[in-house]
Amino acid sequence: xxxxxxxxxxxxxxxxxxxxxxxxxxxxxxxxxxxxxxxxxxxxxxxxxxxxxxxxxxxxxxxxxxxxxxxxxxxxxxxxxxxxxxxxxxxxxxxxxxxxxxxxxxxxxxxxxxxxxxxxxxxxxxxxxxxxxxxxxxxxxxxxxxxxxxxxxxxxxxxxxxxxxxxxxxxxxxxxxxxxxxxxx
Amino acid sequence: xxxxxxxxxxxxxxxxxxxxxxxxxxxxxxxxxxxxxxxxxxxxxxxxxxxxxxxxxxxxxxxxxxxxxxxxxxxxxxxxxxxxxxxxxxxxxxxxxxxxxxxxxxxxxxxxxxxxxxxxxxxxxxxxxxxxxxxxxxxxxxxxxxxxxxxxxxxxxxxxxxxxxxxxxxxxxxxxxxxxxxxxxxxxxxxxxxxxxxxxxxxxxxxxxxxxxxxxxxxxxxxxxxxxxxxxxxxxxxxxxxxxxxxxxxxxxxxxxxxxxxxxxxxxxxxxxxxxxxxxxxxxxxxxxxxxxxxxxxxxxxxxxxxxxxxxxxxxxxxxxxxxxxxxxxxxxxxxxxxxxxxxxxxxxxxxxxxxxxxxxxxxxxxxxxxxxxxxxxxxxxxxxxxxxxxxxxxxxxxxxxxxxxxxxxxxxxxxxxxxxxxxxxxxxxxxxxxxxxxxxxxxxxxxxxxxxxxxxxxxxxxxxxxxxxxxxxxxxxxxxxxxxxxxxxxxxxxxxxxxxxxxxxxxxxxxxxxxxxxxxxxxxxxxxxxxxxxxxxxxxxxxxxxxxxxxxxxxxxxxxxxxxxxxxxxxx
Ligand code: SF4
Ligand code: SF4
Ligand code: SF4
Ligand code: SF4
Numbered sequence: 001x002x003x004x005x006x007x008x009x010x011x012x013x014x015x016x017x018x019x020x021x022x023x024x025x026x027x028x029x030x031x032x033x034x035x036x037x038x039x040x041x042x043x044x045x046x047x048x049x050x051x052x053x054x055x056x057x058x059x060x061x062x063x064x065x066x067x068x069x070x071x072x073x074x075x076x077x078x079x080x081x082x083x084x085x086x087x088x089x090x091x092x093x094x095x096x097x098x099x100x101x102x103x104x105x106x107x108x109x110x111x112x113x114x115x116x117x118x119x120x121x122x123x124x125x126x127x128x129x130x131x132x133x134x135x136x137x138x139x140x141x142x143x144x145x146x147x148x149x150x151x152x153x154x155x156x157x158x159x160x161x162x163x164x165x166x167x168x169x170x171x172x173x174x175x176x177x178x179x180x181x182x183x184x185x
Numbered sequence: 186x187x188x189x190x191x192x193x194x195x196x197x198x199x200x201x202x203x204x205x206x207x208x209x210x211x212x213x214x215x216x217x218x219x220x221x222x223x224x225x226x227x228x229x230x231x232x233x234x235x236x237x238x239x240x241x242x243x244x245x246x247x248x249x250x251x252x253x254x255x256x257x258x259x260x261x262x263x264x265x266x267x268x269x270x271x272x273x274x275x276x277x278x279x280x281x282x283x284x285x286x287x288x289x290x291x292x293x294x295x296x297x298x299x300x301x302x303x304x305x306x307x308x309x310x311x312x313x314x315x316x317x318x319x320x321x322x323x324x325x326x327x328x329x330x331x332x333x334x335x336x337x338x339x340x341x342x343x344x345x346x347x348x349x350x351x352x353x354x355x356x357x358x359x360x361x362x363x364x365x366x367x368x369x370x371x372x373x374x375x376x377x378x379x380x381x382x383x384x385x386x387x388x389x390x391x392x393x394x395x396x397x398x399x400x401x402x403x404x405x406x407x408x409x410x411x412x413x414x415x416x417x418x419x420x421x422x423x424x425x426x427x428x429x430x431x432x433x434x435x436x437x438x439x440x441x442x443x444x445x446x447x448x449x450x451x452x453x454x455x456x457x458x459x460x461x462x463x464x465x466x467x468x469x470x471x472x473x474x475x476x477x478x479x480x481x482x483x484x485x486x487x488x489x490x491x492x493x494x495x496x497x498x499x500x501x502x503x504x505x506x507x508x509x510x511x512x513x514x515x516x517x518x519x520x521x522x523x524x525x526x527x528x529x530x531x532x533x534x535x536x537x538x539x540x541x542x543x544x545x546x547x548x549x550x551x552x553x554x555x556x557x558x559x560x561x562x563x564x565x566x567x568x569x570x571x572x573x574x575x576x577x578x579x580x581x582x583x584x585x586x587x588x589x590x591x592x593x594x595x596x597x598x599x600x601x602x603x604x605x606x607x608x609x610x611x612x613x614x615x616x617x618x619x620x621x622x623x624x625x626x627x628x629x630x631x632x633x634x635x636x637x638x639x640x641x642x643x644x645x646x647x648x649x650x651x652x653x654x655x656x657x658x659x660x661x662x663x664x665x666x667x668x669x670x671x672x673x674x675x676x677x678x679x680x681x682x683x684x685x686x687x688x689x690x691x692x693x694x695x696x697x698x699x700x701x702x703x704x705x706x707x708x709x710x711x712x713x714x715x716x717x718x719x720x721x722x723x724x725x726x727x728x729x730x731x732x733x734x735x736x737x738x739x740x741x742x743x744x745x746x747x748x749x750x751x752x753x754x755x756x757x758x
Contacts, residue, residue, distance in 0.1 A: 043632035053636060125635035144632045167223065169624075170277040171617040175610040 033062040040081045044073040045124035046146035048098045053124060061086065072098035073145070104141045104160040106150070110135050112157035119149035119158060186415060189435040191428040193564040194420045196598045197353050197517070199392060204356045204476050204484035209364055211488045212475075214261045217288045218492030219271050219528040221257075222247045225320040226327045228254035232284060238265045243469050246284050249315050255328040256318040256370060259286055260471040260490035274495065274513055274530055278523035286492070297467035302375060308334070310379060310464075314398040317463035318470040318531075322455030323347060325513060326532045329456055333379055336471040342448030344382035344541040345432055346373055346457055348389040348396060349417060349424035352515035355535040357474040358454050362389065362396035362485045366403035369454050372461030374411065378451060384411050386433045388456075390423055391416040409616070421517065422595045426451045428564050440588050455534075475529060477502040479512070489529045495536055496525040504538045507534075512537040516544065517596040551604035559598035559608065565591050569598035573608050576615035581622070584615050592616075 037058035044054070049070040051057040060066035061082070068082040069091045076093065083090040093100060108119070108128070115133040120126075126141040130136030138149075151156050163169075223229040230247030234240060240259040247257030263286045270280040302310045311330040319329040346369075350358040362369060377385050387404075389397050394416075401414045417423055417432050427438050429451060436447045444450060455473065462468040471491055475498065478484040482503035489498055495511065512519040514535055529536075559569035565586055575584035592612050599608045728736070 038633070041629075043629040043636065045632065045636045052558070053640075054633070055636075094628055102237050124639060125632050126639050129637070141628075142629075142631065142635060165277075165279065167273055167275055167277065167281045170275075171621055172276075172610070172613040174614050175607050 018064035220492035263288040274527040323453035340381035351424035366399040372457030562597040576611040
């Protein structure tokens with residue numbers, strides 16, 4: 001009996017210590033509401049919302065300093081999710097911040113690139129590789145399609161190419177509900 | 186032997202007799218073969234050939250992309266005409282990268298060599314199977330080498346060989362077992378040895394007595410005491426891996442677990458045959474048995490080179506004139522193909538021609554009446570009507586909570602639904618939406634990480650720059666303070682560490698010198714150094730009078746602008 005009690009007590013002490021340690025060691029940094037909002041934002045980091053990236057916009061929304069309809073890449077669905085999370089009224093995307101577009105990726109015309117590194121400096125997610133006077137190229141899987149590299153290119157060699165559907169990204173369509181049997185042919 | 190029962194299931198019309206009347210025919214090698222690079226679960230293999238290359242039968246033309254992938258080979262000898270996008274046997278009708286080969290008619294093999302798996306390590310054998318392109322031929326095309334590691338511990342209790350073939354119309358495994366039982370058993374022996382399996386159970390539905398007999402004979406001829414061929418009751422989907430495991434061993438593999446956690450692993454008979462060909466004969470996977478059935482005059486099984494056009498294959502079985510659709514797979518789980526002009530791939534177990542008469546269009550979909558028929562029929566013990574509701578309403582999180590991903594898309598629920606709801610269509614829709622959301626989320630997470638990393642890096646770079654500047658000023662500071670100490674007896678701020686280093690370094694010019702403080706002295710020293718560093722530009726010697734006049738004018742303008750922009754700045758030399 002005593003042994004059992006001791007074991008339980010010891011267990012409680014050890015677990016308490018572990019929990020205490022974990023609470024210190026793995027403390028969640030930052031404001032949890034900002035994090036939650038940031039998790040909804042598309043992370044395109046394009047700045048169209050008027051903030052220098054998604055996180056700053058999230059922080060402004062958390063403080064109630066920005067509206068929920070300023071992110072064009074997030075689109076309608078994003079606004080709905082934000083409205084849900086923040087308990088605010090849904091409103092359509094503000095036209096002044098842009099329009100929702102299908103996702104596109106930057107492609108550098110490697111023949112025309114002069115290796116000026118301006119696009120590297122503009123890219124918020126380091127999706128462009130290259131060195132001074134060397135041809136530059138975009139790492140497609142890292143490109144968010146923010147378009148920030150397009151205006152800075154002095155020789156205008158960056159194009160935004162829409163992402164085409166392929167076998168792996170293809171999705172089954174929502175089943176069409178037949179109202180009555182149709183006879184074709 | 187005691188057999189168990191799985192829940193649910195249905196007994197549709199099997200339609201298997203027609204295609205089992207004649208033996209497997211060899212489909213002739215076509216002139217052009219279109220071989221898709223992506224034919225299995227996992228990464229798309231890298232093409233190893235380009236247009237103009239000559240290839241031999243069995244030559245590797247696509248290298249596995251990492252370990253979660255499987256190689257691709259030329260099905261006959263000839264020349265590569267193109268490596269290009271061609272339409273895939275996929276419900277989307279989209280294209281993917283294919284190697285197009287013009288056959289030379291010689292059908293010339295590479296040097297074939299058997300692989301002695303007993304003298305190689307398990308890892309080498311796995312790599313060999315990956316490079317031989319062996320994947321699951323039951324329809325799921327999961328790379329076989331990835332299933333070759335025994336689960337917990339290093340041995341398997343039971344190796345299950347799946348010859349159930351429960352789906353209507355499909356008979357390719359049946360014929361393979363009837364005609365090539367010995368080769369299958371040789372493949373099974375390899376699997377048993379590699380997985381160190383304690384016993385082997387071959388499960389075959391009891392509507393295939395000839396296959397059961399042939400396989401039993403092959404096991405007896407080989408004298409394998411540890412193998413048993415078991416006829417299991419015919420009920421769809423007895424050939425589902427979890428269902429067959431349940432029937433043969435009584436083990437119920439719960440949600441989120443793998444069968445190997447319970448010491449069981451399951452392979453299709455066609456896969457065992459492919460393993461035998463790869464290891465014992467040195468032949469990579471370049472052909473498979475395909476059932477052509479449904480609305481055709483002569484249903485039959487064919488041995489088909491991968492890359493053969495489905496249309497060419499279908500023609501051999503003489504499709505009836507009212508054929509209006511093509512299904513890859515069976516009527517329960519198959520997918521409709523938007524075109525006949527697609528190649529036969531590793532996943533093609535059956536080509537089913539359909540017509541209005543054979544598969545009449547379903548009656549209109551009615552509302553769900555919550556009768557529960559679907560739940561009774563579901564072999565995966567799910568609640569299909571809940572999954573349907575949440576998928577239809579696009580509440581995907583809930584659908585996942587109800588284990589949407591345990592659904593094997595067997596179609597039993599749609600089959601029994603009195604309201605004729607195409608339930609599986611909704612599940613497929615929901616699954617692909619969830620996958621797309623997940624990959625979008627992964628991409629967003631990556632972008633967030635990259636963005637935060639860049640912010641950190643920029644902050645660090647700014648800091649380093651400031652530190653560098655500070656370090657450079659430090660020398661000047663020392664000299665200046667020395668000079669001051671000589672000039673006055675001021676000692677208060679004389680220690681270099683006490684002064685705001687960064688400030689004096691970055692904003693020297695904005696603090697006009699008023700008192701001879703140490704800071705002012707530092708600023709003066711910095712300015713002095715800056716001046717000293719200014720080298721005379723090399724192109725300002727030997728100038729003509731006009732050039733000199735022009736330079737003077739420019740300098741005057743510059744001075745003016747500078748005075749306007751920074752009124753508090755001392756004029757720069
Ligand atoms: S507009 Fe651009 S930067 Fe702003 S939240 Fe949306 S994706 Fe992020
Ligand atoms: S490559 Fe261009 S479009 Fe893509 S993330 Fe970088 S800056 Fe944006
Ligand atoms: S069988 Fe059909 S009608 Fe009945 S509960 Fe299931 S989905 Fe609803
Ligand atoms: S399709 Fe899915 S939900 Fe329907 S019966 Fe089969 S496993 Fe169950």
